Amino acid sequence: MSEDAPLRFHVPEPEVRPGDRPDFSNVKIPQAGTVRRPRIDEDAEQFRDLAYSIIRVLNRQGEAVGPWAGTLGDDELLQGLRHMMLLRAFDARMLMAQRQGKTSFYMQHMGEEAVSCAFRKALRDGDMNFPTYRQAGLLIAGGYQMVDMMNQIYSNEADPLKGRQLPIMYSAKDHGFFSISGNLGTQFVQAVGWAMASAIKGDTKIAAGWIGDGSTAESDFHAALVFASTYRAPVILNIVNNQWAISTFQGIARGGSGTFAARGLGFGIPALRVDGNDYLAVHAVASWAAERARKNLGPTLVEYVTYRVGAHSTSDDPSAYRPKTESEAWPLGDPVIRLKNHLIVRGMWSDERHKQAEAEILDEVITAQKSAERHGTLHAGGKPSARDMFEGVYAEMPPHLRRQRQQAGV
Amino acid sequence: MPRKTMIEAIREAMDVAMERDDNVVVFGEDVGYFGGVFRATQGLQQKYGTSRCFDTPISELGIVGTAIGMAAYGLRPCVEVQFADYVYPAYDQIVSEAARLRYRSNGQFTCPIVVRMPTGGGIFGGQTHSQSPEALFTHVSGLKVVVPSNPHDAKGLLISAIADPDPVIFLEPKRLYNGPFDGHHERPVTPWAKHELGEVPAGHYEIPLGKAAVRREGKALTVLAYGTMVYVAQAAAEDTGIDAEILDLRTLLPLDLDAIVASVKKTGRCVIVHEATRTSGFGAELAALVQRHCFYHLEAPIIRVTGWDTPYPHAQEWDYFPGPARLGKAMIETMEA
Numbered sequence: 249m250s251e252d253a254p255l256r257f258h259v260p261e262p263e264v265r266p267g268d269r270p271d272f273s274n275v276k277i278p279q280a281g282t283v284r285r286p287r288i289d290e291d292a293e294q295f296r297d298l299a300y301s302i303i304r305v306l307n308r309q310g311e312a313v314g315p316w317a318g319t320l321g322d323d324e325l326l327q328g329l330r331h332m333m334l335l336r337a338f339d340a341r342m343l344m345a346q347r348q349g350k351t352s353f354y355m356q357h358m359g360e361e362a363v364s365c366a367f368r369k370a371l372r373d374g375d376m377n378f379p380t381y382r383q384a385g386l387l388i389a390g391g392y393q394m395v396d397m398m399n400q401i402y403s404n405e406a407d408p409l410k411g412r413q414l415p416i417m418y419s420a421k422d423h424g425f426f427s428i429s430g431n432l433g434t435q436f437v438q439a440v441g442w443a444m445a446s447a448i449k450g451d452t453k454i455a456a457g458w459i460g461d462g463s464t465a466e467s468d469f470h471a472a473l474v475f476a477s478t479y480r481a482p483v484i485l486n487i488v489n490n491q492w493a494i495s496t497f498q499g500i501a502r503g504g505s506g507t508f509a510a511r512g513l514g515f516g517i518p519a520l521r522v523d524g525n526d527y528l529a530v531h532a533v534a535s536w537a538a539e540r541a542r543k544n545l546g547p548t549l550v551e552y553v554t555y556r557v558g559a560h561s562t563s564d565d566p567s568a569y570r571p572k573t574e575s576e577a578w579p580l581g582d583p584v585i586r587l588k589n590h591l592i593v594r595g596m597w598s599d600e601r602h603k604q605a606e607a608e609i610l611d612e613v614i615t616a617q618k619s620a621e622r623h624g625t626l627h628a629g630g631k632p633s634a635r636d637m638f639e640g641v642y643a644e645m646p647p648h649l650r651r652q653r654q655q656a657g658v
Numbered sequence: 659m660p661r662k663t664m665i666e667a668i669r670e671a672m673d674v675a676m677e678r679d680d681n682v683v684v685f686g687e688d689v690g691y692f693g694g695v696f697r698a699t700q701g702l703q704q705k706y707g708t709s710r711c712f713d714t715p716i717s718e719l720g721i722v723g724t725a726i727g728m729a730a731y732g733l734r735p736c737v738e739v740q741f742a743d744y745v746y747p748a749y750d751q752i753v754s755e756a757a758r759l760r761y762r763s764n765g766q767f768t769c770p771i772v773v774r775m776p777t778g779g780g781i782f783g784g785q786t787h788s789q790s791p792e793a794l795f796t797h798v799s800g801l802k803v804v805v806p807s808n809p810h811d812a813k814g815l816l817i818s819a820i821a822d823p824d825p826v827i828f829l830e831p832k833r834l835y836n837g838p839f840d841g842h843h844e845r846p847v848t849p850w851a852k853h854e855l856g857e858v859p860a861g862h863y864e865i866p867l868g869k870a871a872v873r874r875e876g877k878a879l880t881v882l883a884y885g886t887m888v889y890v891a892q893a894a895a896e897d898t899g900i901d902a903e904i905l906d907l908r909t910l911l912p913l914d915l916d917a918i919v920a921s922v923k924k925t926g927r928c929v930i931v932h933e934a935t936r937t938s939g940f941g942a943e944l945a946a947l948v949q950r951h952c953f954y955h956l957e958a959p960i961i962r963v964t965g966w967d968t969p970y971p972h973a974q975e976w977d978y979f980p981g982p983a984r985l986g987k988a989m990i991e992t993m994e995a
Binding site: 455 | 723
């Protein structure tokens with residue numbers, strides 16, 4: 249007979265559930281400006297502190313402080329605010345369009361606007377993102393036309409992807425935006441491959457991979473890290489930790505590791521954690537990592553600490569698994585309001601101008617929406633032809649598909 | 659004309675492709691310095707350098723996933739999965755990503771990759787070194803699936819596969835690497851150096867994907883075969899004395915349906931042979947197509963001769979393997995029907 253007590257099975261649980269009082273006491277937030285800025289060629293072994301802390305620039309007074317401040321000029325900051333406001337307004341309109349039955353599905357960015365909008369400004373034209381479904385800010389901040397995004401969401405006759413992809417699964421090669429997959433995590437290792445190719449060809453372009461906290465559990469994540477590390481690929485590996493993988497809290501995928509960023513350390517990849525709701529901090533860290541990649545110093549792993557304010561998608565109801573007021577309790581605040589306050593502190597912005605900008609942006613989004621809807625919505629108006637369904641599976645249509653197209657009568 | 663083994667022919671195909679196009683890169687487990695466990699990539703790293711031919715971590719998912727990213731950039735990766743049995747960790751990348759990239763991005767991104775892998779049994783590899791997973795790939799829209807049966811075809815087909823704008827699964831019957839298997843396992847292997855199909859032209863030539871080859875002309879019966887089974891079919895035809903026509907399919911996707919239909923309409927009988935397990939195997943697709951297109955010409959039911967629906971056993975390998983005795987029995991049954 250064994251004298252050991254019976255083993256107990258452990259399943260991590262979030263601190264609170266619906267009906268409980270929101271509690272983020274486990275999110276340790278250092279004061280803005282207090283986390284050091286390492287040299288870009290510093291050895292990965294020296295990054296432990298940066299993989300466990302949170303790099304922040306904007307303090308509670310709206311001031312930009314510390315060694316990571318100062319990467320953006322006035323005009324760039326105003327542009328950044330505009331991009332985030334545009335993305336938020338775009339989301340609101342498309343969410344409504346989905347509720348009106350104009351499309352089947354939508355995923356919004358509420359609370360995470362700074363991550364993709366600020367990151368895009370650290371890249372150059374020709375660099376390539378391998379995004380997941382909550383980085384439309386890469387397109388907005390990259391100057392991609394909203395009407396094309398809407399055409400894709402509506403799967404209408406002007407959809408650049410001919411109605412083949414779920415709404416929001418954009419693809420825009422000329423804007424450095426790789427085709428989105430519904431199978432999570434697959435793009436992370438592909439980003440590494442793209443970066444390896446750039447290095448093989450002696451090019452100067454870099455790649456960025458994107459993954460959510462939940463999908464880091466996929467094997468693709470680990471394959472990406474080992475290949476990036478082995479070949480010192482010029483790639484920025486981004487983990488957006490928005491706390492929730494649909495209804496599953498980030499502690500399930502994270503397991504016993506201290507942070508997601510810390511996973512890079514075991515691969516010898518410099519790893520940083522950054523305040524994902526701080527436009528200035530995101531831009532500073534992304535620029536730092538991009539410079540490392542461009543200088544042939546290899547990959548960087550970045551964890552963006554943020555919060556998914558909205559539902560996972562239009563098919564999700566977060567009130568079933570987390571307190572309704574949790575998003576308000578999120579200690580890193582709203583990225584739009586934080587940048588707005590910073591601009592006001594700098595004397596470049598005001599509440600009046602903000603209100604005016606909101607109205608202008610709404611007009612712009614509505615104009616784009618009207619223009620897109622002239623080409624149809626999912627269930628009304630122009631749509632891609634059924635003949636298109638058979639095109640583009642292969643470069644040249646093979647005989648069996650030609651026969652099936654004839655059989656379908658299109 | 660020089661005679662080569664299938665391994666040498668495959669190596670020559672990669673050499674030719676790498677020489678003609680700087681964008682062709684070759685990588686996988688052990689393929690760099692060592693030249694691959696079957697030596698298919700021997701010498702390529704020395705000739706083209708470590709940025710064109712290199713070793714990878716043991717991660718099939720990583721090999722195929724990075725190849726997809728490279729292809730999206732504009733390279734033409736030709737990667738090796740050490741055994742077809744190891745491809746499953748990369749299956750999602752092949753099926754959900756490589757196969758669909760052109761379609762889902764409406765041609766903005768394409769995926770001209772080749773995934774080479776040794777397939778099939780007959781070398782006492784047990785159940786993890788003997789599998790024939792072709793049906794798992796022929797079921798996937800967007801892929802092409804090739805199975806050569808001799809060195810001459812292997813070189814021409816692989817050059818075509820590397821030049822192809824779409825992803826190609828290139829299954830190499832490892833039983834044929836060093837010589838044709840003439841169907842009877844107790845008989846010694848004839849080296850390719852003594853076989854006419856071991857004649858491999860130097861330099862560049864292509865064999866188009868999607869075209870079958872008639873390996874033996876006949877009037878009484880059509881045997882549909884590919885890879886190692888082409889030789890089993892030849893042995894069965896000799897053993898039974900049946901005037902069988904043997905069609906080597908060479909490419910399973912896209913399939914040369916015209917050649918199949920022409921042959922079966924001529925002979926009126928059809929036996930299908932493959933090494934993979936039977937249920938939902940590629941033979942089922944062939945049988946359905948023949949039934950649909952040749953029904954009024956058929957004089958007997960179509961029979962499938964295949965591996966059994968078990969994992970590939972080690973000690974009972976030759977009981978599992980559909981050899982000429984089993985195939986011959988089916989051919990006689992078909993003739994007597």
